[in-house]
Amino acid sequence: MFFVVLAFFIPSAYADKAAQTRQKLEQVQQQILATQTQLKKTSSDHQAIEKSLKDTDQAIGQVTKRLRQTEQKLTDIKQRITALEAQQKELEQIKQQQLKMLTGQIKSAYQIGQHDYLKMMLNQNSPAKLERVLTYYQYLNKARIKEVEKLKLTVVALEKNKQVLTEAQLEFAKLLDTQKNKQTELVKLKQAQKQNLAQLANIIKTDQQQLAALKQDESALSQALKALAEAVEALPKQTNFSGLGQVKGRLLWPTKGRVRDYFGKRKSGELRWKGVVINASAGQVVNNIYAGQVIFSDWLNGYGLVLVVEHGDGYMSLYGHNQALLKDVGDTVHAGEPIALVGQSGGQATPNLYFEIRYQGKPLDPTKWCH
Incomplete structure (x- = not known):
């Protein structure tokens, strides 16, 4: 019983420790950022431009990060679409093969039917021959039913695959649209960054x-x-x-x-x-x-x-x-x-x-x- 409790306790304790470490590091980070503002002894104009530069830099960072995530998702969806299209093609081929086989079986059943199934059985004088005819008819019927069931499953799989493929294509189009919007936003932010740099250069003119x-x-x-x-020294390892x-x-x-x-x-x-x-x-x-x-x-x-x-x-x-x-x-x-x-x-x-x-x-x- 002790070992079972320990197995559940260790991951939980590790997760708690990781959460505490993250929280303490975030607190230190916030303190550093607050201290930075206090240490900076510059004119109000300089501070305003640096604040604008910081906001722009951070906005560029967020947009770029989202763009990278979108690109990774687009790559994943492209791979999914390629795999689904290949699967669709394969299922279509299986469907055609099953239809061909079923058509052959129906044709055989039709040809036998022309000889009158009941008459053929009554004309069999030998019990052995009669048994063979019955067995053949049963086999043919079972095979036909089996092929019909297989075909049904293939048709269902085709429809499901088609639906998933359509959803993936719609998601791809939506992400592509999001990416274009983010790229436009990034261009505007970079222009703002350039303006901030020019303003900063006007304030910090001398070498001193x-x-x-x-x-x-x-x-x-x-x-x-x-x-x-x-x-870091004070944190639990x-x-x-x-x-x-x-x-x-x-x-x-x-x-x-x-x-x-x-x-x-x-x-x-x-x-x-x-x-x-x-x-x-x-x-x-x-x-x-x-x-x-x-x-x-x-x-x-x-x-x-x-x-x-x-x-x-x-x-x-x-x-x-x-x-x-x-x-x-x-x-x-x-x-x-x-x-x-x-x-x-x-x-x-x-x-x-x-x-x-x-x-x-x-x-x-x-x-x-x-x-």
Whole structure:
């Protein structure tokens, strides 16, 4: 009895722990977002434009995510339609074969009928011959009934298949219409994003203003990552992620593209890059570099739509400037799993991915960790 109770208790306890972890991480995320607003010391015009930029970036993220989901559904439905059409063709062939066989049996019965079934039986002097005639008639009748039943089943299957096929085609058309509307919405949002960037450029004109903004954004990010690290330490451990220490130099890059800005390169003034910037196409998939848990998935000043993964043993990876975030706080992610799409959120003129690896809060050079 003890083992039965334990079997039901373990999944329930694990689910409760996962829910608690997700809730605590979401609370920390909300605190970070609230702190970001307080840390940003800029003019009211600047704040208004950044608020507009944030709203636009997040709207683009949501629309892009829905578009991706719609595309996946469209692919699934296309495959279903292809399979249903093949099944329809196969059932039609079976129906024609069954009709042909039944036609032959009816023809045989008709020809026998012309000889007068009753007269043929009365003319049989031999009991053995009479038995054979009766057996033949019974066999022919049973075979005919069997073929009729088979044909009925085939006709029903054909109708059902046809109905499912029609429903799938209607769903496909509806999704296609939704996709077109979302694409139109995305074009408008990207135009708004472009206008926000132009307005932001008009406000941050001098190098000094740019440096001040970058310093604030970098400071806010460091504080956010510190708060996340402290939160992770306080959380109950669900899965013992091994960290990145054993896979140094063997990690895959999160996306394909040319590295534009390298770790340690001068960013502005005395500021240097704490990660790398990879030029890539908008909408290109961003993959998680190693197993871990999503501990942040939202918008941050200067970095746009950001996703942070905790890999255990003090290691974290950060992915910024995304167009859409495909994972939520608390999600467990595997190596190579799609987690975001490349974009230009956070005030970027061109699409790229900002990528960092940190150990106990200290930034590491990704080129020494990724293959």
